Amino acid sequence: MEKLTHNEVVMLLLQLATMLFLARVFAEIARKFKQPAVVGEILAGILIGPTILGTFFPEGFEFLFRSYPMSNIALAGYSQVAVVLLLFIAGLEVDLNLVFSQGKRALNISFYGLVIPFAFGFTAPFFFAEFFGFSEGDKLLFSLFMGTAMAISALPVIVRTLMDLNLFKSRMGMMIVSAAMVDDIIGWMIFSVILSFMGKEAGGIGIGYTILLTVGFTAFMVTVGKSLINRVLPWINKRLAWPGGLISLSLAACFFAAAFTEFIGLHAIFGAFVIGIAIGDSEHMTERAKEIIHQFVNNIFAPVFFVAIGLKVNFIANFDPWLVLVVILVAYAGKVIGCGFGALQGKLDKYEALAIGFGMNARGAMEIILGLIALENGLITEKLFVALVVMALVTSMTSGPLMRWAMNKRKEGLE
Amino acid sequence: MRIVADSFSEFILGRQAEMGRDKRLFACSTCLNPEKTRISRTNTFAMYKKLALAIAFSPRMEALIAEARKLIQIFEGELVLIHVGTKTPELETQLDEILSRHCGDLERIKTIWKEGKPAKTILKTCEEEKVDLLVLGALKKEGLLTYYVGSVARKVIRKATCSVLTMIEPKIETTHFSKVVINGTELEITPRVIARGLKFCKAEQSTQVHILNEIKMYGFKMATAAEGNEAEVANTRRKLVQEEIDYVQGILDSLEPTDLKINIKVTAGKWAVELVRFCESIESDLLIMGVEQGFSFIDRIFPHDIEDVLIELPCNLLIVK
Numbered sequence: 001m002e003k004l005t006h007n008e009v010v011m012l013l014l015q016l017a018t019m020l021f022l023a024r025v026f027a028e029i030a031r032k033f034k035q036p037a038v039v040g041e042i043l044a045g046i047l048i049g050p051t052i053l054g055t056f057f058p059e060g061f062e063f064l065f066r067s068y069p070m071s072n073i074a075l076a077g078y079s080q081v082a083v084v085l086l087l088f089i090a091g092l093e094v095d096l097n098l099v100f101s102q103g104k105r106a107l108n109i110s111f112y113g114l115v116i117p118f119a120f121g122f123t124a125p126f127f128f129a130e131f132f133g134f135s136e137g138d139k140l141l142f143s144l145f146m147g148t149a150m151a152i153s154a155l156p157v158i159v160r161t162l163m164d165l166n167l168f169k170s171r172m173g174m175m176i177v178s179a180a181m182v183d184d185i186i187g188w189m190i191f192s193v194i195l196s197f198m199g200k201e202a203g204g205i206g207i208g209y210t211i212l213l214t215v216g217f218t219a220f221m222v223t224v225g226k227s228l229i230n231r232v233l234p235w236i237n238k239r240l241a242w243p244g245g246l247i248s249l250s251l252a253a254c255f256f257a258a259a260f261t262e263f264i265g266l267h268a269i270f271g272a273f274v275i276g277i278a279i280g281d282s283e284h285m286t287e288r289a290k291e292i293i294h295q296f297v298n299n300i301f302a303p304v305f306f307v308a309i310g311l312k313v314n315f316i317a318n319f320d321p322w323l324v325l326v327v328i329l330v331a332y333a334g335k336v337i338g339c340g341f342g343a344l345q346g347k348l349d350k351y352e353a354l355a356i357g358f359g360m361n362a363r364g365a366m367e368i369i370l371g372l373i374a375l376e377n378g379l380i381t382e383k384l385f386v387a388l389v390v391m392a393l394v395t396s397m398t399s400g401p402l403m404r405w406a407m408n409k410r411k412e413g414l415e
Numbered sequence: 416m417r418i419v420a421d422s423f424s425e426f427i428l429g430r431q432a433e434m435g436r437d438k439r440l441f442a443c444s445t446c447l448n449p450e451k452t453r454i455s456r457t458n459t460f461a462m463y464k465k466l467a468l469a470i471a472f473s474p475r476m477e478a479l480i481a482e483a484r485k486l487i488q489i490f491e492g493e494l495v496l497i498h499v500g501t502k503t504p505e506l507e508t509q510l511d512e513i514l515s516r517h518c519g520d521l522e523r524i525k526t527i528w529k530e531g532k533p534a535k536t537i538l539k540t541c542e543e544e545k546v547d548l549l550v551l552g553a554l555k556k557e558g559l560l561t562y563y564v565g566s567v568a569r570k571v572i573r574k575a576t577c578s579v580l581t582m583i584e585p586k587i588e589t590t591h592f593s594k595v596v597i598n599g600t601e602l603e604i605t606p607r608v609i610a611r612g613l614k615f616c617k618a619e620q621s622t623q624v625h626i627l628n629e630i631k632m633y634g635f636k637m638a639t640a641a642e643g644n645e646a647e648v649a650n651t652r653r654k655l656v657q658e659e660i661d662y663v664q665g666i667l668d669s670l671e672p673t674d675l676k677i678n679i680k681v682t683a684g685k686w687a688v689e690l691v692r693f694c695e696s697i698e699s700d701l702l703i704m705g706v707e708q709g710f711s712f713i714d715r716i717f718p719h720d721i722e723d724v725l726i727e728l729p730c731n732l733l734i735v736k
Contacts, residue, residue, distance in 0.1 A: 031643075093635050097685055159632070160639040163651075169601065169631070169658070177632075283688035283723070290634030298638060 004070055011071040015064060016078070016304060022048060023303030034164075034400070036157055038365050039393050041303050045310020054314070065311055079308045080268075082301035083369055087188075087269040088254040089297050090366065091276020092290055093155050094181045096222065102178040105346035110179035112342030113360050114151045114186055117334030121150030124330050132323065133381035144194050145374055149388060150334045152187040153180045154364025154396060161359060161400040165407065172352055176359045179339070184366070185277070189214050191370060192261075192270035195377065213264060218274050221257075226278040229253075233284035243289045250279050250293070267373065302365070309368060309389065312375075318382040319390075327387040328394055335361040335395075351410030355403045362399035367392035462614050463548040463578070467495040469537050469571075472506060475552050477513050478585035483550050484517045485589040486580075489618050493523035495544050499536045502528040534570035546577050553581040555728050569725055572706060572734050578611075579734040592619045592701035592731065596694050599626035599663045599679065600686040604705035604735075606666045611735045612703035616675055624677045625697070627690055628659040633683035656681050687723035694729035703733045 004012065026040030026047075046052060054061040065072065099106070125132040126143040134142050158180050162168040168177075196210045236245050254272050261271030279285050336357035343353035371388040374380045380388075468483040470476050480496075487494050496510070510526065518524055527544070529536050541549050553568040572579050597612040599605060609626060616624050630636070633655065640651040659681045667677070682689040694702050706721050724732065 093632070095632060098631070156635075156639050159635060163636060163639065168636070174631075283685045287630075287632075287634035287637075287683040291637045294634065294638030 004074060008068045008070045008074075011064075011068045012074050015071060015075055018048065018064065019044070019304045019307040020300075023307050027303070035397055036160065036364060037298075038302075038306055038368070039397060041306035042309055042368070042389065042393060045307040046315050047310070048307070049310040049312070050314040051310065051316050055316070075304075075308070078301075079305050082297075082305035083372075084254065084258045084268055084272045085251075085297045085301050086305065086365065086369060087273040088251075088258075088276040089294055090155065090184065091273040091278075092280035092285075092293065093159075094185065094277045094280060095178075096277065096281045098174065099178045099181050102175055105343075105348075106175045106178045107182070108346045109175055109339050109342035109356060109360070110182035112345070113153075113179055113335060113339035113357075114183045116338030116341065117150040117331070118147040120147075120330050120334035120337075122147035124326070131326070133384045135381075137379070138197070141194055141197055142379060144190070145379055148187055148191045148194065149367060149370055149374075150331055151183060151190075152363060152366050152370060153183055153335075153360050154362045154366045154392075155180050155184065157362035157364040157396045157399060158359055161362065161403055164400060165404055167403075167407070172348070172356065175343075175346075176356055179342075179356075180360055183360075185218075188270060188273050189218060191373075192266050194379075195267040195270075195373065196265050210265070214266060214270070217261065217264075217266065217271070221274045221278045222281070225275070226281055229279055230282045230284060233279075233282050237284060237286075243286075243292055246285070246289050247293060247296075250285070250289075253279065269369070269373070306365070306368070309372060312372075313382045313386060315386055315389075318386040320383045320387065323383055324387045324390050327384075327391045331363065331391050331395055332361060349410065351406045351413065355406035355410070358399055358402035358406060361402075362396045363392040364396040365392075367395075462611065462618070463490045464492040465495065465545060465547050466490065466492050467497055467537075467541055467544065467546040467549045467577075469533075469549065469551040469567075470496055470498050470510070471500075471533075471552075472498070472509065473552065475585055477517070478587045479550065479552050479582065480513055481517050481587045481589050482582055482585045484521070486548070486550065487518075487521065490548075492547070494518065494521060494525070495540075495546060496524070496526040497537055497540050498526070498528050499531060499533045500528070501530060533567045534574070537567070537571055538574055538576075541575060541577055548578045548580060549575055550580045550582065552585060553583055553728060553732075555583045572721075572725070572732075575734075576736060578736050581728065581732040581734070583728050583731060590700075591621065592616070593622045594697055594699040595619070595621045595624045595701045595703060596690065596697070596699045596730075597624060597626045598686070598690055598702070598704035599628040599666075601628065601659075601662055602705065606669070608703060608705040608735045609663070609666050610670055612733070613670065613673060613675060613677075615703065615733065617673055619701075621675065621701075624675050625680055625693070625699075626663050626677060627680050627682055627686070627693055628663050629686040629689060630655050630659055630681060630683045685723060687721060691724055691727065691729045699730050701731045701733055702729060703735060705735050 022044040023037075023041045026044040027037035028040070030037055030040030030043075048061070048064070050061065053064075122143045125134060125146040126139065129139050129142065132142075132146065155177070158176060159168065162173045162176065167173040192214050193207070193210050196213075197207070233246070236249055240246070240249075254275055257271035257275035258268035259271070261274075262268040280290065336354065338357070339360045340353040340357040343356045344350070348356070368389055371380065371385050371392070375382065375385040463486070466483060466486055468479060470479065483494060486492075498506075498510075500506075514524070525544075527540055529540060537549070537551075540546075549571065551568055551571060553566070568581055572581065595612070595616050597609055597616075599609060613624065636655060637648070637652065640648055643651065660679050663679045680693070682693070690702060690704070693699075702724070704721070704724070
């Protein structure tokens with residue numbers, strides 16, 4: 001078996017240490033300003049990446065991230081595992097129970113909250129493709145991607161905001177959460193279809209077949225797969241070490257599903273996401289085990305992944321203010337109008353509708369993951385990627401304050 | 416019997432430490448002072464004036480009639496027997512024999528024989544007769560086929576406009592529902608379920624009532640809360656538990672006092688599954704819950720809420736409407 005040399009090992013460990021350390025420092029600073037950790041982690045990456053360190057201390061950047069290509073490959077492997085795990089926990093968070101018990105109103109919000117942002121995201125790049133940095137390839141695929149990027153939401157940011165505002169348990173909170181879950185499931189399904197088409201124009205598999213695979217895999221996992229999991233988990237909980245058995249075997253299942261979807265032509269993250277839903281929905285996957293997996297991924301894998309984002313792109317050189325502004329505007333308009341309209345349809349009042357729109361607007365980590373995969377597959381340019389990351393951060397940072405503002409307005413109106 | 420599920424022991428880590436209780440037991444989050452607990456005083460025993468029993472001439476029929484007789488005695492109501500099927504002299508004689516054994520002293524008793532689809536006919540008759548409580552027998556566990564196609568009990572529970580008491584082990588020598596569990600999960604119907612449930616428990620002279628509430632998405636909430644420091648995280652944990660206790664306590668405070676012994680318990684995980692686990696672990700006699708309207712085949716493919724309870728009834732079940 002190939003192995004890293006002594007120096008490469010030292011470098012890999014040094015990279016991990018630097019990334020984890022700085023991620024923590026900046027996450028703490030973000031926390032002081034009541035912002036999600038991901039904001040700090042991205043900033044840490046920008047600091048030690050080509051943007052700052054590479055510009056002002058090129059030797060330092062060269063030494064840390066350019067001197068040993070093999071260490072970088074190992075680091076890329078770590079990031080790959082991290083993104084699979086991030087999607088796995090995103091799947092664990094989806095509570096089908098909650099979705100089904102919320103009824104029509106939540107469906108209204110999720111439907112309009114998906115379709116309208118998708119339409120906005122699709123239309124703008126379709127007609128102004130060059131402005132969005134599209135040069136060659138399939139314009140339809142590119143527009144579809146932008147539609148998906150606008151439709152997706154970041155559940156962790158939403159949940160955190162709702163908890164801070166004491167709204168989680170309210171009818172509105174439950175509606176937002178379940179609507180976001182539905183949008184995420186559909187969003188990742190669409191993205192999975194788009195991904196399987198990237199770079200496969202010649203002799204690729206048909207669109208009908210890809211959709212069938214995606215829908216079929218999802219349907220199979222949440223029905224048959226879930227009932228199998230429901231049978232196996234009690235045995236694991238009872239016979240094996242707890243929570244060790246449960247955690248290592250669910251992660252094994254996660255990697256297996258990721259490998260399987262990658263093998264059949266869908267992206268690995270899709271398999272991880274869907275098996276996350278199936279495992280998370282089992283009543284035998286206890287809340288405590290979920291909490292441990294969340295902590296483990298959020299604090300060990302996720303920081304390195306998000307810092308690595310900053311290493312890939314020069315955020316200043318690729319910062320196109322007009323593009324950033326337009327992407328942000330399209331993002332806000334789509335979600336606020338879409339979800340707000342859905343909420344109004346469900347007979348909620350004006351400010352509640354606004355609050356729901358602002359809440360669902362948070363894109364957070366999921367947008368960044370989506371953007372990175374599109375960048376790596378050559379679907380989008382670095383400029384658009386930077387715009388998407390900035391949009392993800394801005395929407396996440398403003399989600400809480402804007403929601404608070406709307407709820408206060410509503411309170412004033414009621415008094 | 417299933418041993419205490421870990422999702423139970425997990426639910427209140429902070430709380431357990433505080434209370435110094437056995438970690439394998441559920442934390443008894445709050446034991447209420449009986450004098451302070453309230454339930455409605457008026458008409459306690461007249462909550463179900465007209466009681467119907469669906470009979471099918473099964474081996475359990477006599478036991479079901481005995482159980483219905485016991486309830487009639489408690490609620491001082493009248494009894495309607497509903498049989499869906501052909502009326503034959505043999506069946507009539509058989510029924511008369513049983514009735515004379517158990518309900519000989521009852522003046523107001525009516526037997527209705529009707530033909531048609533069981534669930535539909537039972538539901539229609541209950542409406543026509545303005546029944547307050549329908550009693551029926553049910554199997555503890557439904558077969559896979561019955562599960563997807565639907566049993567009589569399941570249809571009746573879903574669609575009845577009156578309350579429904581489903582008995583899985585009716586006995587000729589009846590006993591009281593001593594250990595009762597009430598679903599205190601935050602739902603629109605919950606205040607009514609608790610109020611009616613406690614009335615029922617009082618009438619039944621239950622010795623112990625547990626009201627279970629849940630923390631929704633506990634693991635995920637704690638994971639997002641982990642952006643705080645140690646004290647903040649512990650505080651969030653406490654707050655999550657306290658909020659759920661306060662919800663139930665708020666409902667109890669709005670009711671008239673009672674001398675029932677009531678415990679509020681908080682769980683994490685799917686509430687319906689946790690209710691079943693809890694009922695099994697304490698070997699409860701009765702589970703009281705409400706039921707939401709609107710139900711489709713999809714709900715059976717993706718079972719949730721009450722479907723999780725109906726898959727395998729842990730004990731007798733009272734559905735409050």
